[in-house]
Protein backbone atom coordinates (compact mmCIF):
# COMPACT_ATOMS: atom_id res chain seq x y z
CA UNK A 1 0.00 0.00 0.00
CA UNK A 2 1.66 3.26 -1.12
CA UNK A 3 1.67 6.13 1.40
CA UNK A 4 -1.01 8.77 0.75
CA UNK A 5 -0.18 11.72 -1.46
CA UNK A 6 0.59 14.60 0.89
CA UNK A 7 -0.41 18.18 0.26
CA UNK A 8 0.15 21.44 2.13
CA UNK A 9 -2.36 24.26 1.61
CA UNK A 10 -1.23 27.91 1.80
CA UNK A 11 -4.00 30.41 2.59
CA UNK A 12 -4.45 33.89 4.03
CA UNK A 13 -8.21 34.38 4.39
CA UNK A 14 -11.61 32.76 4.65
CA UNK A 15 -10.42 29.30 3.66
CA UNK A 16 -13.34 28.04 1.55
CA UNK A 17 -10.88 26.34 -0.82
CA UNK A 18 -8.98 24.86 2.13
CA UNK A 19 -12.28 23.57 3.52
CA UNK A 20 -13.12 21.95 0.19
CA UNK A 21 -9.72 20.20 0.12
CA UNK A 22 -10.02 19.05 3.74
CA UNK A 23 -13.56 17.73 3.19
CA UNK A 24 -12.54 15.94 -0.02
CA UNK A 25 -9.54 14.43 1.74
CA UNK A 26 -11.74 13.15 4.57
CA UNK A 27 -14.30 11.68 2.15
CA UNK A 28 -11.52 9.96 0.18
CA UNK A 29 -12.46 11.70 -3.09
CA UNK A 30 -9.28 13.82 -3.12
CA UNK A 31 -6.90 10.84 -3.04
CA UNK A 32 -4.57 12.94 -0.92
CA UNK A 33 -3.98 13.91 2.70
CA UNK A 34 -3.88 17.57 3.78
CA UNK A 35 -0.91 17.44 6.17
CA UNK A 36 -0.40 21.16 6.81
CA UNK A 37 -1.99 24.59 6.51
CA UNK A 38 0.48 27.47 6.07
CA UNK A 39 -0.97 30.89 6.89
CA UNK A 40 0.48 34.39 7.25
CA UNK A 41 -2.43 35.81 9.28
CA UNK A 42 -3.03 34.37 12.75
CA UNK A 43 -6.63 35.67 12.90
CA UNK A 44 -7.64 34.40 9.46
CA UNK A 45 -10.79 32.20 9.55
CA UNK A 46 -8.88 29.48 7.68
CA UNK A 47 -6.82 28.79 10.84
CA UNK A 48 -9.97 27.88 12.78
CA UNK A 49 -11.18 25.77 9.87
CA UNK A 50 -7.89 23.81 10.02
CA UNK A 51 -8.22 23.32 13.79
CA UNK A 52 -11.75 21.95 13.40
CA UNK A 53 -10.59 19.71 10.55
CA UNK A 54 -7.73 18.34 12.64
CA UNK A 55 -5.13 19.71 10.22
CA UNK A 56 -1.90 21.08 11.68
CA UNK A 57 -1.24 24.78 11.02
CA UNK A 58 2.00 26.64 10.59
CA UNK A 59 1.14 30.32 11.19
CA UNK A 60 3.78 32.99 10.79
CA UNK A 61 4.00 36.79 10.92
CA UNK A 62 5.84 38.16 7.87
CA UNK A 63 6.58 41.38 9.82
CA UNK A 64 8.76 39.37 12.21
CA UNK A 65 11.25 38.71 9.41
CA UNK A 66 13.68 41.05 7.63
CA UNK A 67 13.18 39.31 4.29
CA UNK A 68 10.60 37.04 2.58
CA UNK A 69 13.38 34.50 2.03
CA UNK A 70 13.83 34.14 5.80
CA UNK A 71 10.27 33.04 6.54
CA UNK A 72 10.17 30.95 3.38
CA UNK A 73 13.25 29.01 4.58
CA UNK A 74 11.37 28.13 7.78
CA UNK A 75 8.28 27.14 5.82
CA UNK A 76 10.43 24.95 3.55
CA UNK A 77 11.76 23.10 6.62
CA UNK A 78 8.19 22.47 7.82
CA UNK A 79 7.22 21.12 4.39
CA UNK A 80 10.28 18.85 4.24
CA UNK A 81 9.51 17.51 7.72
CA UNK A 82 6.13 16.36 6.44
CA UNK A 83 7.33 15.00 3.10
CA UNK A 84 4.90 17.25 1.23
CA UNK A 85 4.33 16.17 -2.38
CA UNK A 86 2.33 19.17 -3.60
CA UNK A 87 1.98 22.77 -2.40
CA UNK A 88 -1.54 24.10 -3.03
CA UNK A 89 -1.97 27.88 -2.83
CA UNK A 90 -5.57 28.86 -2.07
CA UNK A 91 -5.93 32.57 -1.44
CA UNK A 92 -2.37 32.89 -0.19
CA UNK A 93 -1.72 36.60 -0.56
CA UNK A 94 2.06 36.76 -0.53
CA UNK A 95 4.47 36.74 -3.43
CA UNK A 96 6.68 33.65 -3.16
CA UNK A 97 10.41 33.89 -3.79
CA UNK A 98 12.77 31.40 -5.43
CA UNK A 99 13.34 29.79 -2.00
CA UNK A 100 10.03 27.94 -2.30
CA UNK A 101 9.27 28.36 -6.01
CA UNK A 102 12.49 26.61 -7.10
CA UNK A 103 12.33 23.94 -4.39
CA UNK A 104 8.75 23.04 -5.45
CA UNK A 105 9.08 23.67 -9.18
CA UNK A 106 6.42 21.55 -10.87
CA UNK A 107 4.91 20.72 -7.46
CA UNK A 108 3.32 24.08 -6.53
CA UNK A 109 -0.06 25.24 -7.91
CA UNK A 110 -2.39 28.18 -7.43
CA UNK A 111 -6.02 28.96 -8.15
CA UNK A 112 -6.69 32.44 -9.52
CA UNK A 113 -10.19 33.95 -9.92
CA UNK A 114 -9.86 35.04 -13.55
CA UNK A 115 -9.08 33.54 -16.96
CA UNK A 116 -5.35 34.29 -16.95
CA UNK A 117 -3.54 36.08 -18.43
CA UNK A 118 -6.47 38.45 -17.98
CA UNK A 119 -6.67 40.25 -14.63
CA UNK A 120 -3.62 38.96 -12.72
CA UNK A 121 -2.84 39.99 -9.16
CA UNK A 122 -5.16 41.07 -6.41
CA UNK A 123 -8.90 41.75 -6.74
CA UNK A 124 -9.18 39.87 -10.02
CA UNK A 125 -12.96 39.51 -9.73
CA UNK A 126 -13.34 43.24 -9.15
CA UNK A 127 -11.02 43.96 -12.08
CA UNK A 128 -13.19 41.81 -14.41
CA UNK A 129 -16.41 43.39 -13.08
CA UNK A 130 -15.08 46.92 -13.53
CA UNK A 131 -13.83 46.14 -17.03
CA UNK A 132 -17.29 44.91 -18.01
CA UNK A 133 -16.30 41.55 -19.51
CA UNK A 134 -19.15 39.11 -20.31
CA UNK A 135 -17.03 36.04 -19.65
CA UNK A 136 -14.55 35.56 -16.84
CA UNK A 137 -13.66 32.45 -14.85
CA UNK A 138 -10.91 30.70 -12.91
CA UNK A 139 -7.45 29.38 -13.64
CA UNK A 140 -5.41 26.71 -11.91
CA UNK A 141 -1.76 27.18 -12.80
CA UNK A 142 1.75 26.18 -11.83
CA UNK A 143 3.47 28.78 -9.68
CA UNK A 144 6.64 30.33 -11.06
CA UNK A 145 8.75 33.35 -10.14
CA UNK A 146 6.31 35.75 -11.77
CA UNK A 147 2.89 36.81 -10.49
CA UNK A 148 0.18 34.48 -11.84
CA UNK A 149 2.38 33.77 -14.88
CA UNK A 150 2.99 30.03 -14.51
CA UNK A 151 1.83 27.39 -17.06
CA UNK A 152 -1.95 26.92 -17.10
CA UNK A 153 -3.23 23.56 -15.87
CA UNK A 154 -7.00 24.05 -16.08
CA UNK A 155 -9.55 26.80 -16.60
CA UNK A 156 -13.30 27.13 -16.22
CA UNK A 157 -15.37 29.96 -17.69
CA UNK A 158 -17.97 31.85 -15.69
CA UNK A 159 -20.54 33.97 -17.57
CA UNK A 160 -21.49 37.43 -16.28
CA UNK A 161 -25.17 38.08 -17.07
CA UNK A 162 -27.29 41.23 -16.82
CA UNK A 163 -28.81 39.79 -13.63
CA UNK A 164 -25.44 39.48 -11.90
CA UNK A 165 -24.08 41.69 -9.15
CA UNK A 166 -20.47 41.72 -7.94
CA UNK A 167 -21.60 39.52 -5.06
CA UNK A 168 -23.35 36.98 -7.28
CA UNK A 169 -20.29 36.87 -9.53
CA UNK A 170 -17.98 36.24 -6.55
CA UNK A 171 -20.29 33.42 -5.47
CA UNK A 172 -20.23 31.83 -8.95
CA UNK A 173 -16.42 32.11 -9.05
CA UNK A 174 -16.05 30.45 -5.64
CA UNK A 175 -18.45 27.67 -6.64
CA UNK A 176 -16.38 27.06 -9.78
CA UNK A 177 -13.15 26.94 -7.73
CA UNK A 178 -14.56 24.49 -5.26
CA UNK A 179 -15.56 22.21 -8.09
CA UNK A 180 -12.40 22.43 -10.23
CA UNK A 181 -9.54 22.77 -7.74
CA UNK A 182 -10.00 19.44 -5.91
CA UNK A 183 -10.35 17.72 -9.29
CA UNK A 184 -6.95 19.10 -10.31
CA UNK A 185 -5.32 18.08 -7.01
CA UNK A 186 -6.75 14.60 -7.46
CA UNK A 187 -5.17 14.43 -10.94
CA UNK A 188 -1.79 15.29 -9.41
CA UNK A 189 -2.25 12.63 -6.74
CA UNK A 190 -2.84 10.07 -9.53
CA UNK A 191 0.24 11.25 -11.43
CA UNK A 192 -1.82 12.30 -14.45
CA UNK A 193 -0.41 15.83 -14.97
CA UNK A 194 2.52 16.32 -17.36
CA UNK A 195 4.40 19.62 -17.89
CA UNK A 196 6.56 20.19 -20.96
CA UNK A 197 7.74 23.77 -21.27
CA UNK A 198 4.52 25.77 -20.89
CA UNK A 199 2.35 22.95 -22.21
CA UNK A 200 0.38 21.04 -19.57
CA UNK A 201 -1.35 17.78 -20.48
CA UNK A 202 -3.62 15.54 -18.42
CA UNK A 203 -3.26 11.80 -19.10
CA UNK A 204 -5.68 9.00 -18.36
CA UNK A 205 -3.07 6.88 -16.63
Ligand SMILES: Nc1nc2c(c(=O)[nH]1)N[C@@H](CN(C=O)c1ccc(C(=O)N[C@@H](CCC(=O)O)C(=O)O)cc1)CN2
Pocket residue numbers: 089092093094095096097101110111112121122143144145146147148149150
Ligand atom coordinates in the same frame (compact mmCIF):
# COMPACT_ATOMS: atom_id res chain seq x y z
N1 LIG B 1 5.88 33.71 -7.09
C1 LIG B 1 4.55 33.67 -7.02
N2 LIG B 1 3.94 33.89 -5.83
C2 LIG B 1 2.57 33.86 -5.76
C3 LIG B 1 1.80 33.63 -6.93
C4 LIG B 1 2.47 33.40 -8.16
O1 LIG B 1 1.84 33.16 -9.21
N3 LIG B 1 3.84 33.43 -8.15
N4 LIG B 1 0.40 33.67 -6.85
C5 LIG B 1 -0.08 34.41 -5.70
C6 LIG B 1 -1.54 34.55 -5.47
N5 LIG B 1 -1.95 35.92 -5.83
C7 LIG B 1 -2.89 35.96 -6.82
O2 LIG B 1 -3.25 34.89 -7.38
C8 LIG B 1 -1.41 37.11 -5.24
C9 LIG B 1 -0.79 37.07 -4.01
C10 LIG B 1 -0.24 38.23 -3.44
C11 LIG B 1 -0.32 39.45 -4.05
C12 LIG B 1 0.29 40.64 -3.38
O3 LIG B 1 0.39 41.72 -3.97
N6 LIG B 1 0.73 40.47 -2.12
C13 LIG B 1 1.45 41.53 -1.34
C14 LIG B 1 0.96 41.60 0.09
C15 LIG B 1 -0.52 41.76 0.15
C16 LIG B 1 -0.99 41.75 1.63
O4 LIG B 1 -0.16 42.04 2.53
O5 LIG B 1 -2.16 41.44 1.84
C17 LIG B 1 2.92 41.17 -1.25
O6 LIG B 1 3.25 39.97 -1.40
O7 LIG B 1 3.68 42.10 -0.98
C18 LIG B 1 -0.97 39.52 -5.29
C19 LIG B 1 -1.50 38.37 -5.88
C20 LIG B 1 0.55 33.84 -4.43
N7 LIG B 1 1.95 34.06 -4.56
Ligand SMILES: NCC(=O)N[C@@H]1O[C@H](COP(=O)([O-])[O-])[C@@H](O)[C@H]1O
Pocket residue numbers: 011012013014015016017018046090091092111112113121122123124174177
Ligand atom coordinates in the same frame (compact mmCIF):
# COMPACT_ATOMS: atom_id res chain seq x y z
N1 LIG C 1 -4.58 36.40 -6.32
C1 LIG C 1 -4.98 35.26 -5.53
C2 LIG C 1 -6.46 35.25 -5.30
O1 LIG C 1 -7.13 36.25 -5.49
N2 LIG C 1 -6.95 34.10 -4.84
C3 LIG C 1 -8.35 33.98 -4.53
O2 LIG C 1 -8.55 34.19 -3.15
C4 LIG C 1 -9.77 33.54 -2.79
C5 LIG C 1 -9.54 32.79 -1.51
O3 LIG C 1 -10.77 32.37 -1.01
P1 LIG C 1 -10.79 31.32 0.23
O4 LIG C 1 -9.86 31.88 1.28
O5 LIG C 1 -12.24 31.30 0.65
O6 LIG C 1 -10.30 30.00 -0.30
C6 LIG C 1 -10.12 32.57 -3.93
O7 LIG C 1 -11.19 33.09 -4.69
C7 LIG C 1 -8.86 32.58 -4.78
O8 LIG C 1 -9.10 32.39 -6.16
